Amino acid sequence: MGIRFPHVSWNSIRLKLIIALFIVTVPLISLLLYNNYYSIDVVRNQVAISNKNLISLYMGQIDTQLQVAENNILGLSTANYDVQSMDMPNSEDEYQLAKHNVSMNLSNNILLYNSIDAFFIFNHERQDLLDVFQSSISYSERIEVESFLVQHLNQLANTNAQVAHDWYVREIEKNSYILRTIKSGNLYIGAWVNVNTLLGPMNLIDLGTKGNALLVNSAGKSMVSTHLFYDEDIDLSKGFQQDYLTVSNNNLLVVGETSKEGQFSLAAIIPNDQILQKLPMITWVIKWISFSAIALLPLSLLFLHRSLLVPLNRLITVMNKINKGLVNVRVEDHKTSDEFQMVNQTFNKMITQIEELKINVYEEQLNKQKAELQHLQLQINPHFFMNTLNILYNLAQVKNFELIQEMTLCLVRYFRYMFRSNLSFVSLQEEIQHVRNYIQIQELRFPDQLKCEITYPVFLNNLHIPPLTIQTFLENSIKHGVTLEEAMHLSVTLDLKETGFIPYVEIIIRDTGKGFSEEILEEIRAGNRITDEKGEHIGIWNVKKRLQLLYGDDASISCYNGYPNGAVIEINLPYKDDF
Incomplete structure (x- = not known):
């Protein structure tokens, strides 16, 4: 047997009150929640825009320095006589003298390129590598990079591979480097920089205790970061045309800028709680109010039911009984609001008066009915009375005393019965x-x-x-x-x-x-x-x-x-x- 639900009229005051309560509370709760998330979005967008501008500014500086270094390389390949002599020397002495002059020139100029770790010139025919380093480069790193460059440039020469037209990324002994190489005759002229050198100034930017700045390659893989970072936790392959939230619970904000000079990007990852560090109290209060309102909604309905609907239902129940003719019922005395107590007392008093009035009217109707019956019964008597008098008159005329x-x-006997015939x-x-x-x-x-x-x-x-x-x-x-x-x-x-x-x-x-x-x-x-x-x-x-x-x-x-x-x-x- 299925569950039977009570029928509720759409015109019922109880349904209207419940609907009104939902109409008032639900929009307010929705507004609070919307305001909370809207505030979070505004702050997040502002932080994203600010950091996006910062990253774009710094990436612009990096691109500028890389472009200047690239111009220096192009100048060496086209306008430097000593570099041309190294490509096609007339004698061994001329080659050694040109090499010495180029080395002195690069040693003097490298001090002007803080963002470049080294310049190099490689003669494939002679298998001779000339490179100039910044003083901060360690000996072991120089050996690792020189070994990689000889191998890498020989590979380019042997395979006649097309040299990249921009700065490209290579892995050297678990470290990432950005290289720029130009082929000029038998020479390969270029420069390289450790990605740590490019990211170094980002340590000076305040991204919060949990914030992170990093350089990523074209595949979205992190090359270096200011803090410990795990690639599997975040997807950096989406590009940086716009900021976005990532990770399963969307708790990291990612902004970045792609280099115009090379195959890499600069990105900043900021935790959500770091972005909202000035809003936790407001967010907590709004959430507490919203969830409290939702939790209190059943209690409000219960309070509404007990304080208004139950007394109203008692009154309606008594009214339904009265509508069926039971005027002896009354609203029982219950603990309720003063207004309902006054209504119940007034209602009971009114019903008592109606009951008394009904009894009086009923008694009056009975008296009227009894009087009408008596009147109807007496209507017969005059007619018969006249007939009997006429009979007696006729008998008296004939002097029939026995019949009289x-x-x-x-x-x-007849009139004795008639005198008591006023009975019903x-x-x-x-x-x-x-x-x-x-x-x-x-x-x-x-x-x-x-x-x-x-x-x-x-x-x-x-x-x-x-x-x-x-x-x-x-x-x-x-x-x-x-x-x-x-x-x-x-x-x-x-x-x-x-x-x-x-x-x-x-x-x-x-x-x-x-x-x-x-x-x-x-x-x-x-x-x-x-x-x-x-x-x-x-x-x-x-x-x-x-x-x-x-x-x-x-x-x-x-x-x-x-x-x-x-x-x-x-x-x-x-x-x-x-x-």
């Missing part, structure tokens, strides 16, 4: 006795013209029915059906029936008169009062009205004509043991 006495006794219900036994007394009065009025038969089971004697229910229809039959030509037979049958396990009392009143006309039946079925040339006849309407007031829709009256003639009235009353 019998009639008077019957009238006493009487027993069936009392109603039948009254009906028989009434029939006896009518038999005295119409001797030998009227006969009535009443049949019912004895166990219904204590059944309570509205008074004058049966007598009204008998009176109507006698009034409209009795003639002097033919005697009328009346029958009253009562029995207990059942429909769908619901018991009811069936009362059938029949006569052998002329029955109802179609116009009268239509008026009766429509619930209208019957009016003809003799005036308004309210008997049937009166009984239907009283039954409606007492039983509602549980009682019914049907009027139709019997076969072959006569009127039939069928009354169905709900069966109740007590009232």
Whole structure:
């Protein structure tokens, strides 16, 4: 069985409050986080731009010095007579003298090139290498470099390989060097510099305790750095057209500049925490506020639920019960906000007043209904009263004192019953006795013209029915059906029936008169009062009205004509043991 979620209306105040809370808090948290990362990006960009400019400036100086050294090499190859004599000497003495002059010239000029570690001239035919070094170059390094140069330049000469047109990088005994070589006849003229010499001034630049400056070759491999550096931790092969973050968690900023004179680049690597060294407190505070707001959001929802939604739900629950008619419920007293306590107290007081008002209105309706019933019952009395006086008058005219006495006794019983007929219900036994007394009065009025038969089971004697229910229809039959030509037979049958396990009392009143006309039946079925040339006849309407007031829709009256003639009235009353 699946989980059933409660239905929440989009117009519910609880949903609106929760949405409003998210609408307010989520943008604020997002703004704080965005401001935090935006500040970090601004600082990082500023640091990147500053270091990019610094690296570009220093790379420009390196390129300038390399270009000046390259111009000196070109000058030696094209305009120096002694270098030309070394290429094509007329004699051995001329070669040695030119070599000596070139050596003296280079020894004097090398002091002007601080960024160049050595100049050299190599005669491939003679296998003679002339080189001049800076005083800072050690003897062992000189031997290593000279050995490499002889081997490297012989390889170029033997293979007729094209000499590079710019400064290029070579590895010599685990050290990286930048070389520039020009071929002039049989001579190779050039210069070289240890990459440590070029990077030396970068140690004077403050890149932080964890910052690092380095020279990289064209393949992106580090040749030398100001601090210990591991190539596998960072990718330097992307080029340096723009700064970028690298390493798995993007905690290193890389800026650099590629040399215009050689096949190498100068780069600076700055840790992210070094860049943001002035922002840790602000960053920490913003993150703390953001995460605290996120963590407090469920607590805010819980507080909102307990302080607002729960009291509101109690009030709604009571209102739903009241809407179903249960006006005796009240909002229970719970510890809540002052505003809700005042609302609950006012609501309970209002419901108490409504309940009292409802009781008063109900009692007033009962009194009104009782008065209306009494009025309906008394509507019958004047009509019968006039008829009985007329009978007594006729009997007095013929001086039939015995019938006058019998009639008077019957009238006493009749009016005694009528005086207590202001009750809503009487027993069936009392109603039948009254009906028989009434029939006896009518038999005295119409001797030998009227006969009535009443049949019912004895166990219904204590059944309570509205008074004058049966007598009204008998009176109507006698009034409209009795003639002097033919005697009328009346029958009253009562029995207990059942429909769908619901018991009811069936009362059938029949006569052998002329029955109802179609116009009268239509008026009766429509619930209208019957009016003809003799005036308004309210008997049937009166009984239907009283039954409606007492039983509602549980009682019914049907009027139709019997076969072959006569009127039939069928009354169905709900069966109740007590009232």
